[in-house]
Amino acid sequence: MQEHEVQMQVNGKVVSGKVESRTHLGDFLRQSAGLTGTHLGCEHGVCGACTVIVDGDAVRSCLMLAVQADNCEVTTIEGIAEADGTLHPLQEAFRNNHALQCGFCTAGMITSLHAFLSENPNRSETEIREAISGNICRCTGYQGIVSAAMEAAEKLAKR
Amino acid sequence: MGVRQIGARVQRVEDENLIRGDGKYVDDIQLPGMAYAAFLRSSMAHAKIKIADISAAQALPGVYAVLTYDTLPSSLVSKTQLETYPAPIIKQSVCPDLLASEEVAHVGQAIAMVIASSRHIAEDACELIQVDYTALRVAVDVVEAAKPEGPLAHSHLKDNIAASIETKFGDVETAFSECDDTLKLSFKQHRGGCHAMECRGVLGDWQQQLGELTLYSSTQCPYLVRRMVSRQLDCPENSIRVIAPDVGGGFGPKAGYYPEEALIAIATKELRRPVKWTEDRREHFTATNQQRDQIWELEVGFKKTGEITAIKGHVTHDSGAFLNYGLLLSATTLMPLPGPYKIKNLHVTLNTVYTNTVSTSPVRGAGRPNAAYAMDRVIDAVARHLSIDPADMRHINLVKNEDFPYQPGSKHRNGSMMTYDSGDYTGMLAMVKEMADYDNFRQEQKQARANGKYLGIGLACFIEDTGMGPYEGVNVRVDVTGNVIASTGAASQGQGHATVIAQVIAEQLDIEISKIRVESGDTGKFPHGIGAIGSRTGVNVGLSANDASGQVKKKALKLASILLDKHEDALELSDGAVRVRSDSNQFITLADLALQLSPAVAGKLPDGFDSAGLEAVSYLSSDYMPHSSGANIAKVEVDIVTGGIKILDYYVVHDCGRILNPMIVDGQIIGGVVHGIGNAMFEQMVYDDAGNPMTTNYGDYLLPLASEMPEIHVAHIETPSPANPMGLKGAGEGGTIPAIGAMINAIEDALTPFDAYIAHYPVTPEYIVELVDSEKIAAE
Numbered sequence: 001m002q003e004h005e006v007q008m009q010v011n012g013k014v015v016s017g018k019v020e021s022r023t024h025l026g027d028f029l030r031q032s033a034g035l036t037g038t039h040l041g042c043e044h045g046v047c048g049a050c051t052v053i054v055d056g057d058a059v060r061s062c063l064m065l066a067v068q069a070d071n072c073e074v075t076t077i078e079g080i081a082e083a084d085g086t087l088h089p090l091q092e093a094f095r096n097n098h099a100l101q102c103g104f105c106t107a108g109m110i111t112s113l114h115a116f117l118s119e120n121p122n123r124s125e126t127e128i129r130e131a132i133s134g135n136i137c138r139c140t141g142y143q144g145i146v147s148a149a150m151e152a153a154e155k156l157a158k159r
Numbered sequence: 160m161g162v163r164q165i166g167a168r169v170q171r172v173e174d175e176n177l178i179r180g181d182g183k184y185v186d187d188i189q190l191p192g193m194a195y196a197a198f199l200r201s202s203m204a205h206a207k208i209k210i211a212d213i214s215a216a217q218a219l220p221g222v223y224a225v226l227t228y229d230t231l232p233s234s235l236v237s238k239t240q241l242e243t244y245p246a247p248i249i250k251q252s253v254c255p256d257l258l259a260s261e262e263v264a265h266v267g268q269a270i271a272m273v274i275a276s277s278r279h280i281a282e283d284a285c286e287l288i289q290v291d292y293t294a295l296r297v298a299v300d301v302v303e304a305a306k307p308e309g310p311l312a313h314s315h316l317k318d319n320i321a322a323s324i325e326t327k328f329g330d331v332e333t334a335f336s337e338c339d340d341t342l343k344l345s346f347k348q349h350r351g352g353c354h355a356m357e358c359r360g361v362l363g364d365w366q367q368q369l370g371e372l373t374l375y376s377s378t379q380c381p382y383l384v385r386r387m388v389s390r391q392l393d394c395p396e397n398s399i400r401v402i403a404p405d406v407g408g409g410f411g412p413k414a415g416y417y418p419e420e421a422l423i424a425i426a427t428k429e430l431r432r433p434v435k436w437t438e439d440r441r442e443h444f445t446a447t448n449q450q451r452d453q454i455w456e457l458e459v460g461f462k463k464t465g466e467i468t469a470i471k472g473h474v475t476h477d478s479g480a481f482l483n484y485g486l487l488l489s490a491t492t493l494m495p496l497p498g499p500y501k502i503k504n505l506h507v508t509l510n511t512v513y514t515n516t517v518s519t520s521p522v523r524g525a526g527r528p529n530a531a532y533a534m535d536r537v538i539d540a541v542a543r544h545l546s547i548d549p550a551d552m553r554h555i556n557l558v559k560n561e562d563f564p565y566q567p568g569s570k571h572r573n574g575s576m577m578t579y580d581s582g583d584y585t586g587m588l589a590m591v592k593e594m595a596d597y598d599n600f601r602q603e604q605k606q607a608r609a610n611g612k613y614l615g616i617g618l619a620c621f622i623e624d625t626g627m628g629p630y631e632g633v634n635v636r637v638d639v640t641g642n643v644i645a646s647t648g649a650a651s652q653g654q655g656h657a658t659v660i661a662q663v664i665a666e667q668l669d670i671e672i673s674k675i676r677v678e679s680g681d682t683g684k685f686p687h688g689i690g691a692i693g694s695r696t697g698v699n700v701g702l703s704a705n706d707a708s709g710q711v712k713k714k715a716l717k718l719a720s721i722l723l724d725k726h727e728d729a730l731e732l733s734d735g736a737v738r739v740r741s742d743s744n745q746f747i748t749l750a751d752l753a754l755q756l757s758p759a760v761a762g763k764l765p766d767g768f769d770s771a772g773l774e775a776v777s778y779l780s781s782d783y784m785p786h787s788s789g790a791n792i793a794k795v796e797v798d799i800v801t802g803g804i805k806i807l808d809y810y811v812v813h814d815c816g817r818i819l820n821p822m823i824v825d826g827q828i829i830g831g832v833v834h835g836i837g838n839a840m841f842e843q844m845v846y847d848d849a850g851n852p853m854t855t856n857y858g859d860y861l862l863p864l865a866s867e868m869p870e871i872h873v874a875h876i877e878t879p880s881p882a883n884p885m886g887l888k889g890a891g892e893g894g895t896i897p898a899i900g901a902m903i904n905a906i907e908d909a910l911t912p913f914d915a916y917i918a919h920y921p922v923t924p925e926y927i928v929e930l931v932d933s934e935k936i937a938a939e
Contacts, residue, residue, distance in 0.1 A: 022279065036187035037180020039407070041356045042440040046857035049356055077180030091178040095170055098826045102653025103177030104184065104356040104407030133866035136857065138356050138408050139653050140826060141833030141894075142865040 006070045010035065011079025019066045026050045026061035028069075029076060037077040037107050041136070048135030051108035052076050058115035077107035080114060089155040090114060090148070099148035101139035109135050113149050121156035128153070161733065164666040168822040171658045172672060173651075182405040185360035185377045186437045193362075194223055196426060196436040197281035198419070199271040199288050200445060201263035204299070204515040204850020205312065206292040208263055208270065215287040216273060221280035223430055225288070226272045228260040232425060236393045243387060243416050244485025249322045253313055253513065254483050257391075257418045257425075262295070264313055264480035265515050266852055267445025269418055274426050274434055297850045298514045301452050301477035305512045312480060312513035319513040321482050326493040328568030329504030334469035338460030344540050345457070347919040348529050348899075350450035351842035353522050354862060355652070357407020358438035359447055361419050363427035372399045373683075374424055377406045379414040380690030381650050385682045387416040388424050399424075403680035409652035410834070411521040412448040414692045415484050419446075444855040448484060448520035449844055452477040453492065453529055457507075459537050465547045465555040469504040470497065470537065477519060478511045484520035486511060490572055492526025497567060498534040499584045499622045499788060500556040505568065515850045521692070523834050524623075524892040528899055531621040535900030539617075539907070549618050549904065550592055557584040557620060564881075571624075571784070579622060579786045581878045587790040587812040588620060594872060595792040595810045608912060613797045614807075615909025619897035623787045625815070625889025626698030626882075628780035631689055633703035635664055635711050636774035639757060641735055641750030643668065643675045645704060648688020649696045650680035654891060655823040656696055660704045662820060667708035668715075668749070669733045687778075694787070694889030701819055701887050702779040710775035714768075718755060719747050721765055749773065785880035785888040789813040791832070791897045793905040799913075799931045802924025804840060804906060806869040809898075813873065816880045816888035824890045829871045831894020837863040838895075839902035843921050 007016040010033055017032040026043075029035045029052065038061055041049030045063040052061045053075040080088045090110050093099070100106045109132060116131040117123065123131070128149045129142070137145060176182050201208070213225045231238050240254040259270045271288050275281035296310035303309045304319045312319050335341065362375040372394070378384050381401040389396040406413070419436055426434040438447065457472035476489050489511045497505055542552035558565050558579065565579040592598070597616065604614045633647045645660050657677035665672045678684045689695075712732055719737035720727045723745060730737050737752065739745040753773040756764065764771065794807040811828055818824050841861035845853040854860035879886025899920060906927075907917045915930040 020279070030187075031189075034189075035180070036184075037182070039184070039357065040186075041358075042857055044440060044856040044858065047356060047440075081179060087178065094178050095174045098171070098822050100174060100177055100653075101655070101826060101830065102356065102408040103173070103182050103405065104653075106177055107180050110178070129865040129868075133864045136356065136862050136864065138354055138410065138834070138862070139830045141829040141831075141863075141871060142868050143829050143871060144826060146865060 004067050006066050008069050008071065009073045011075060021065065021067060023066045024062050025052070025064040025066050025069050028066035029061060035076050035078050039104050039107055041104065048112060049105045049108040051111045051135065053111050053115050056115065058112045077110060080110060089152040093148035093152040097144045097148040097151060099140060099144040105135060105137045109137065109145055117153050117156050121153045123153050125150060161669060164662040165819055167820070169658060169662050169672065169820055171655050172661055173655060173657055184357055184405045184407055185362055185375045188362055188375060190364055190433040193433040193435055194274045194276060194430060195278040195281050196272055196274050196423060196434050197278060197285050198269045199285040201259065201266055201268045201270055203263060203292050203294060204266050205295040205297045206263055207261060207295065208259060209291045210271065211289040211291050213271065213288050216284040219280060219284045219287060221276040222273060222284045224274045225284065226258065226426065228256055228258045231257060232429065234393060236391055240418050240483055241387060241391050242485070243483060244487060246486055248324060249482065249486060251316055251321050252482050255418060255481050257421055262314060265517055266850060267442065267517060268480070269446070272422055272426065274430060299516065299846050299848060299850045301475055301512050301514055302454055304514045305475050305510055312515050321478050321511040321513055322486055322489070323508065323510050324486065324489055324493060325506065325508040326496055326569050327506040331469050331471050331504045331506045334504035335460045338468050339463045340461060342459050342540055342544055344459065344536060345918070346455050346536060348453045348455065348532060349843060349920060350522055350528065350838050351844050351860065352444065352447060352449035353410035353412040355408030355410055355413060358440060358443045359413060359417065359419070360437040361423040362433060362435040363423040364433040365427040365431060367431050370398055372424055372428065374399060374401045374420065376401060376403060376420055377413060378403050379409040379650055379652055379692060381680055381682050382648060382688040383690055384416055384420050388421055391421045392424055400683040403650045406652040409691060410523045411525065413652065414690055415448055415520050441855045444860070445517060445852055448518050450488065450519055450522040451479065451844055455533055457533065457537060459541060461541050463545065465541065465545055465552050467500065467502050467537070467541060467556055470502055471506045474507065474509040476509055476511045477516065478513050479516045479518035480513065481518040483518055488519055488521050488526050491521065492529050494569055494571065494577070495527050495530040495622065495624065496534065496569060498531055499558055499620045500534055500538065501558050503568065516846055523831060524895040527623060527892065528835065528896045531619065531896045532900040535619040535904060539904050550588065550597060553588055553618060553620055554585055557588065559585060577624065578783055580783070580880050580882045582786065582788045582814055583876055583878055584620060584788055587788065587814060587876060590874065591790040591792050591810050591812040594812070594874060595794065595808070597792065600794065613799055613909040615795045615797060615905040615907070617793045617901045617903065617905025617908055619791045619900035619904065621789055621897040623694060623889065623893050623896055624784045625694040625787050626781050626785045626887065627693050627695045630778035630780050631696055631699035631703060632685065632687060632776060632778040633660060633700055633707050634685060634774060634776040635704065635707040636772055637711060637749045637753045639750055639754045641674065641748055643670065644678065645675060646678040646685045647700055648685045649700045650688065650691050652691060654691065654696065654827065655820065656700055659697055659819045659823065660700050663701055663704040664708040667705060667712055670735050694891035694893065697819060698785060698883065698887045698889050699780050702883055702885055703777040705885060706777035706779040707775045710777065711773060714773060714775065715749060715752050718752050718765060718768065722747055722755065781880070781883040783882050785816060785882045787815045787888040787890065787893050789893055789897060791901040793901040795905045795909055797906060797909040797927060802927035804922065804927070806836065809869050809871045811871060811873045812876065813893055814876045814878055815890040815893065817877055817886035818875060825873050827890050828873050828894040831892060832871050832898045833863050833868055835895040835898020836868070836902055838921065839899045840921050
């Protein structure tokens with residue numbers, strides 16, 4: 001199968017590689033870039049676990065081909081904290097509010113909320129619940145996640 | 160120091176890695192030279208098969224091997240999956256061939272395994288394998304399959320009945336002859352699959368030079384996997400190390416032993432290179448155990464006062480194609496009857512029936528949610544018949560505080576009498592009514608109805624047998640740096656066990672949680688383990704961690720007493736050192752004590768010390784099973800035009816005895832309730848008449864989403880269990896067990912003006928409209 005050269009900026013670093021046309025962005029990030037924090041939950045584009053941020057938008061990395069992300073700027077869960085390791089308010093809030101149990105959906109939840117709150121941190125609970133309605137969590141019942149998002153939103157609004 | 164840890168909302172030690180994306184799940188592990196496996200799975204529900212040609216698959220560049228039944232190594236003890244839980248009561252046990260030989264019994268059954276240089280190539284090669292299918296009659300509907308003339312799920316069987324079991328106590332016939340009235344109820348229960356966000360995954364790494372197999376599996380029961388793979392491959396248990404690293408949710412079906420675990424072990428040995436298989440979501444719907452259908456038919460005898468005196472009936476349980484998890488699901492369906500209600504005469508039988516659908520095994524709560532649902536539907540049906548308020552009806556029938564310890568008459572699987580150790584069932588009912596403002600809601604409901612709005616309120620009360628033994632051991636060791644390593648046979652899939660173990664040890668040894676490292680889910684780190692099933696881990700590891708660290712403390716005090724030349728009574732353990740009470744400048748650190756017990760330095764152990772190291776192990780468990788309990792209320796609004804259900808609020812009062820970490824317990828309860836709501840409203844595994852699965856992605860199979868879930872209000876009472884020294888009871892499944900009943904009772908309550916009876920769940924909008932319409936038409 002024909003391979004293509006791709007190059008993208010991932011968490012501030014240039015990542016390049018050869019991929020088949022059919023390689024989706026999630027596989028590329030996990031296998032070629034070694035960023036296994038992005039998890040593949042369904043590969044049907046429904047569960048949201050594999051969400052990453054591409055040029056500012058939350059994107060399901062199982063529905064985007066690696067070749068489509070050529071020359072894009074990608075942020076994964078590994079790039080959410082600051083360079084010195086300081087946790088992002090969302091990450092802090094997830095821990096404070098017991099917003100994760102098994103941790104498998106967590107990366108997608110945080111990246112989805114990151115994109116959503118970056119647009120505008122002044123959000124109601126209903127809006128937050130809507131914003132993560134494309135991210136499935138089987139463990140928490142969502143309550144801790146919503147509380148975490150509210151707490152982080154408040155902090156981000158003050159920034 | 161001296162900070163209370165047990166009972167505190169301690170943040171989880173697991174979270175740091177997970178929120179940074181630094182977790183390590185099976186699919187995250189890359190080993191040098193690793194190959195990838197994919198499975199060709201049956202596209203038919205029941206057929207004779209013949210593998211016509213594998214040569215094209217073998218010839219595809221990048222393919223290392225194609226394995227079928229015929230090419231599985233002859234060294235195996237059996238090419239058929241060994242029984243996990245054999246029992247004499249099983250009449251006909253059928254387990255799948257590791258790879259199907261002549262007959263397939265469900266869509267998704269593995270026929271061939273391809274190992275290749277990439278997952279893509281392995282999947283491409285699967286499509287090149289030619290299989291000839293000759294269709295056989297298909298058993299899909301469990302009621303049809305249970306009939307003597309029903310289609311056979313396996314052509315070699317005489318009928319589809321795997322086993323018949325019963326629970327029986329009291330004098331049912333006399334009780335029926337003496338009751339004032341009787342009612343008959345029938346209903347279908349449907350619970351879906353586990354749907355952990357991480358699918359299953361297995362990575363095998365055979366090291367020929369060492370003669371060792373390391374098997375990474377996203378399992379709830381690594382020791383079970385080790386035992387079964389060892390037996391299947393006929394190799395010593397000590398040559399196999401099973402590691403369950405971070406596991407992305409379990410919820411029951413990851414507790415079993417699956418053909419893929421044996422097959423990956425075989426593949427890595429044959430190819431002498433690491434082989435990884437990661438289940439995809441469609442495979443999860445067609446190859447991972449589910450829970451699915453039960454058909455219940457009950458007859459209830461009762462007094463005019465509302466007192467229920469007798470229940471009899473029959474359950475038809477859909478086993479799916481195989482019985483690879485024994486009768487645990489069937490047994491846990493009957494055993495909890497009659498729940499928290501004091502019903503003295505009961506006889507319910509159950510048939511476990513094969514069908515050509517995915518095999519079943521426990522999903523969160525196992526059969527307990529089904530049993531709880533049956534009881535809460537009975538209570539509501541009788542309440543309605545007698546025009547008694549459902550809350551009063553529950554109060555009349557609940558076991559009262561003076562009844563503890565209470566023996567309902569049912570028996571555990573080991574034959575011992577079930578005993579409810581402690582609780583306050585009527586107290587919790589009163590408390591949850593208060594939280595939900597029950598009496599006012601009835602007024603609100605009346606007014607709403609007058610305005611064409613249909614509000615409903617539903618109750619459910621339950622018990623849960625938890626903390627099952629025989630053990631889940633913990634070893635506590637202080638190393639020469641003063642850090643503590645706790646190793647345990649327990650495995651976790653997100654429950655926060657490491658945090659709880661660390662809390663208990665931190666309190667006993669008065670050290671910081673950050674100094675404790677917990678190792679779990681690795682058979683190479685601890686010799687024995689059972690697994691995370693049946694709300695048992697917190698209880699067992701809590702007791703063992705407490706006992707083992709208590710022993711370490713004693714050992715530290717004893718040694719310090721010798722070294723400091725002080726009586727033990729004059730010493731105390733605080734902040735990582737044994738100190739002289741009267742002079743805190745006189746102390747010896749735990750690190751130094753550990754060094755003294757390290758023979759390489761000390762040369763000889765001090766007198767009176769017969770074991771090396773500052774460490775101890777414990778396998779302490781409860782004397783008998785502690786019973787958690789609870790009372791739930793759901794409030795809903797039903798739109799009779801669209802059939803939409805809005806959950807307004809959900810209230811839980813839960814009793815899991817002494818709470819180790821309330822934050823973690825609340826997380827378990829809330830997540831569990833939402834799982835139950837999913838069963839009540841959304842989750843439906845659909846098969847067509849030919850046994851084709853129609854719901855194999857999350858567009859078709861619906862799971863609860865954040866946008867539909869209500870605020871869940873949780874309160875606790877703590878009645879310590881007398882069955883163990885810490886008063887612990889389990890909490891992993893108590894959210895799910897009552898939730899389906901509370902939800903369905905609430906929806907039915909909203910539809911009271913239509914006299915609707917909900918006969919099956921999940922209750923879809925279509926079903927609501929159907930219920931409302933048929934009753935309306937009947938009224939006209």
